[in-house]
Amino acid sequence: MNHEAPMWEFMGLNFNLANLLMITIASLIVFIIALASTRKLAMKPTGAQNFMEWVMDFVKGLINSTMDWQTGGRFLLLGMTLLMYIFVSNMLGLPFSVVIGHELWWKSPTADPAITMTLATMVVGLSHYYAIKMKGTKAYLKSYVEPMKFLFPIKIIEEFANTLTMGLRLYGNIYAGEILLALLAGMATSGIGGTLGAILPMLAWQGFSIFVGAIQAFIFTMLTMVYLAHKVAEDH
Numbered sequence: 001m002n003h004e005a006p007m008w009e010f011m012g013l014n015f016n017l018a019n020l021l022m023i024t025i026a027s028l029i030v031f032i033i034a035l036a037s038t039r040k041l042a043m044k045p046t047g048a049q050n051f052m053e054w055v056m057d058f059v060k061g062l063i064n065s066t067m068d069w070q071t072g073g074r075f076l077l078l079g080m081t082l083l084m085y086i087f088v089s090n091m092l093g094l095p096f097s098v099v100i101g102h103e104l105w106w107k108s109p110t111a112d113p114a115i116t117m118t119l120a121t122m123v124v125g126l127s128h129y130y131a132i133k134m135k136g137t138k139a140y141l142k143s144y145v146e147p148m149k150f151l152f153p154i155k156i157i158e159e160f161a162n163t164l165t166m167g168l169r170l171y172g173n174i175y176a177g178e179i180l181l182a183l184l185a186g187m188a189t190s191g192i193g194g195t196l197g198a199i200l201p202m203l204a205w206q207g208f209s210i211f212v213g214a215i216q217a218f219i220f221t222m223l224t225m226v227y228l229a230h231k232v233a234e235d236h
Helices: 018-036 049-065 069-092 112-133 138-143 149-188 194-232
Strands: 007-010 013-016 098-100 103-106
Touching: 013 018, 018 049, 018 069, 018 103, 018 112, 049 069, 049 194, 069 112, 069 194, 112 138, 112 149, 112 194, 138 149, 149 194
Parallel strands: none
Antiparallel strands: 007 013, 098 103
16 A cells, blocks of 8 residues: 555656546546447437436536526536546546556546545636626625625635535545555455455445445536536526
């Protein structure tokens, strides 16, 4: 478990090569799924198209539960992308990990706080961007002193708290799952007794981790729509 991250320094900046590799792989998987699901569209969907339409309907439901469709329809593709990308990212580290030397190259990208906090910052940043774009700068700034001016510092703290909780919740759940899998894998390699004792817990935790990964993808996407609705919807 005490593995180092493969780092590369460029122009004074340090880059985690494992993170770059894994987010690229996750992005490619999502792109391939989307491409395969939409290449041959039919009036009676089957197979992959059925899956993509289910994802679309699911995200539509999330949007409609937080804001009206006229306002939230523009966020459909964002929600679908986040849902699939985070789910795929959560799954990548479950089957195995790849360690070369003392460097960990293959893991779930969402098991790194730098990735999850970047996603959370992007979502919160988008909510501010769309608030200014759709309501205007004056109405956006006014929202920080409504209904009472003394709430201004609390609302500023709330913005930072939303970003932290959104990113750290995703990171904590996925990282904890991979730590336990690593402990069970270490137990399995300790001998015949350890292998026999680790098989059932490993299978059970793998199944539970799939459930947790799906729930965390749902929660992140749902919170994205809630934050966007809070900023852009007239009734929030």
